[in-house]
Amino acid sequence: MAKLLIVDDQLGIRRLLYEAFNEEGYEVDLAGSGQEAIEKVKAAPPDLILMDMKMPGMNGIETLHEVRKINDAVAVIMMTAYGELEIIAEAVKFGIKEYVTKPFDIIELRELVKRTIFELAHKEVS
Numbered sequence: 001m002a003k004l005l006i007v008d009d010q011l012g013i014r015r016l017l018y019e020a021f022n023e024e025g026y027e028v029d030l031a032g033s034g035q036e037a038i039e040k041v042k043a044a045p046p047d048l049i050l051m052d053m054k055m056p057g058m059n060g061i062e063t064l065h066e067v068r069k070i071n072d073a074v075a076v077i078m079m080t081a082y083g084e085l086e087i088i089a090e091a092v093k094f095g096i097k098e099y100v101t102k103p104f105d106i107i108e109l110r111e112l113v114k115r116t117i118f119e120l121a122h123k124e125v126s
C-alpha cells in the first residue's frame with residue numbers, strides 16, 4: 001500500500017486526514033511542521049505528500065523547495081486557502097501534482113489521492 005505523509009500545523013486536520021486515509025488502508029505518517037516533514041522525507045520517503053501551505057516557520061512552498069533537494073520523485077498535493085493563485089503558480093514550479101482549497105471536501109480529497117496514487121503506479125509500469 002502507498003505511503004502518505006500529511007503535513008499540516010493544525011492538529012485537527014492531521015487527525016482528520018490520518019483517520020480518513022488510515023481507514024482506506026494507506027500507511028500514513030504525520031508532520032506538524034515543514035522541518036518535521038523534511039526529516040521524515042529524509043528518513044523514509046513517502047509516495048505522496050499532502051502539504052499545507054500556511055504554516056508558522058517554514059511554509060508549504062519553502063518546505064517543498066527543501067523536499068525537492070532531497071527527493072524529486074515524491075508526488076505532492078498542496079492544500080491552500082481559496083484564491084491563492086500566485087502561491088499555487090509558485091508551487092507548480094516545484095512539480096506539485098494537484099492542489100485542493102481549504103476547507104476541502106474529504107470525499108473529493110480521497111478520490112484525488114486515489115487517482116494520484118493510481119497514476120504513479122501506472123507511470124512506474126509504463
Ligand SMILES: [Mg+2]
Binds near residue numbers: 008009010052055
Ligand atoms: Mg496551516
